[in-house]
Amino acid sequence: MxxxxxxxxxxxxxxxxxxxxxxxxxxxxxxxxxxxxxxxxxxxxxxxxxxxxxxxxxxxxxxxxxxxxxxxxxxxxxxxxxxxxxxxxxxxxxxxxxxxxxxxxxxxxxxxxxxxxxxxxxxxxxxxxxxxxxxxxxxxxxxxxxxxxxxxxxxxxxxxxxxxxxxxxxxxxxxxxxxxxxxxxxxxxxxxxxxxxxxxxxxxxxxxxxxxxxxxxLISEATKEHFVPQMANFERIGGVSFHKGCYPGQEVVARTQYLGKVKRHLYRLRSDAAMAAGDELYSEAVPDQSCGMVVSAAASPAGGHEALAVVMELAADAGIRLRARDGANAAAAAVAA
Missing domain, CATH: 3.30.1360.120 (Probable tRNA modification gtpase trme; domain 1)
Structure with missing residues (x-):
């Protein structure tokens, strides 16, 4: 600063x-x-x-x-x-x-x-x-x-x-x-x-x-190299052109778009517990790995805390836990297109 x-x-x-x-x-x-x-x-x-x-x-x-x-x-x-x-x-x-x-x-x-x-x-x-x-x-x-x-x-x-x-x-x-x-x-x-x-x-x-x-x-030190752009809805806000030439990672980004294989998407989370960028997320629907990661978080004017997170689709409806399998609960809502 x-x-x-x-x-x-x-x-x-x-x-x-x-x-x-x-x-x-x-x-x-x-x-x-x-x-x-x-x-x-x-x-x-x-x-x-x-x-x-x-x-x-x-x-x-x-x-x-x-x-x-x-x-x-x-x-x-x-x-x-x-x-x-x-x-x-x-x-x-x-x-x-x-x-x-x-x-x-x-x-x-x-x-x-x-x-x-x-x-x-x-x-x-x-x-x-x-x-x-x-x-x-x-x-x-x-x-x-x-x-x-x-x-x-x-x-x-x-x-x-x-x-x-x-x-x-x-x-x-x-x-x-x-x-x-x-x-x-x-x-x-x-x-x-x-x-x-x-x-x-x-x-x-x-x-x-x-x-x-x-x-x-917003990608930060805590979340760099974790998401392809479509996981963070970057194509929806005009952050990705599919009509330009090559750039680093272009083949992966294009394949993800046209084959529709991305299984993680951007969700809003709500929880009584505080959250922070980089927090790992867990769900009973995905027993063998993390199901997502918090991108950004803040206290909410309505009380509690809110966040943007990249989450596996199958985990979002099954319930999210913060930072550990027995962590605090968080409710997930899909970000509208």
Whole structure:
């Protein structure tokens, strides 16, 4: 996390956890912040995300040949989901991708940023491509008063899955209600203050719950290389193109799509017990192995906890146990197509 940004958030009452990558747990009222995320307009510091900048005259073709989405047809004001896979078709990272002139910006889990940037650099070879930390802070804005909050901050509001730039900042609208705002680190505190005049500041648990409600999975260190994109519903959110050329894992991803052999899918879980990304899941229907894994989790405004998880179909109806065969119960509901 950018030190000056952390200091600025601390001055506004942010309460951080003690993880390797410090995250804002709350601004002093975790339950109230969750309720606000459900019903009102909120702004969150997305310190769990980082941004990689890929530039150079070969950046487009390089990324098109590496990622699962169609980078060649990403418009100047477009945004899309994408994944980078291993040769076995397993997701190494998931991204939201948008453009900044001739450069491409990739938002991903912060705990993967350094390793993914290094690995991408290994594939550059003789291509005219640069891979670097973008040096941006990401904010999340959600709720019915988002247009007013953006206007107060002097920022535009694009259409869903579009981006728009103003005064060095970029707004990426990821669904009907939510926006990512990429801000130069030195301006993050000022933009935050302008948005917070309309939107209530909330911690990351509230934003993670919004991701779960939207069925938007995020691959992190705990879940990398566990899922082919279809297990995480990535083809449903436009994160996979089946009409482009080869990329790492393409043969596996295509075979999975056209032969329909994927037996694990994305589900929402509810439990009285807390859950975390990477938690193994178990079921009596699958006696000899784990039946799935939690992708992301958060406390719920309704009480208890919610999660997105990749689960075997036959296990979902039979009952899910968390972390062990005698673990806490969790109820699974399929994510609608």
């Amino acid at each position: 950018i030190p000056t940004w952390k200091e600025a958030l601390g001055a506004t009452g942010a309460r951080f956890n003690d993880s390797r990558n410090p995250e804002v747990d709350s601004f002093g009222d975790a339950a109230g912040e969750l309720a606000a995320a459900r019903d009102a307009t909120v702004v969150a510091p997305l310190t769990h995300l980082g941004v990689i900048r890929v530039g150079g005259e070969d950046a487009k073709s390089f990324l098109h040949n590496q990622l699962t989405s169609d980078i060649n047809h990403l418009a100047a004001d477009g945004a899309q989901h994408a994944a980078w896979c291993s040769a076995k078709g397993r997701m190494l990272a998931s991204f939201v991708v948008w453009r900044d002139g001739g450069d491409y910006l990739l938002a991903l889990s912060a705990d993967l940023q350094a390793a993914i940037a290094k690995r991408l650099q290994m594939y550059v070879l003789r291509s005219k491509v640069t891979v670097a930390d973008a040096g941006l802070a990401l904010l999340g804005l959600s709720g019915p008063q988002s247009p007013a909050a953006l206007q107060a901050a002097g920022l535009p509001r694009p259409e869903p899955m579009k981006s728009a730039a103003a005064d060095g900042c970029a707004v990426i609208r990821i669904d009907d209600a939510r926006q990512l705002i990429a801000v130069p680190a030195e301006r993050a505190a000022a933009v935050w203050a302008a948005l917070a005049g309309t939107a209530r500041p909330v911690g990351l648990p509230a934003w993670r719950w919004l991701d779960i409600r939207a069925a938007l999975p």
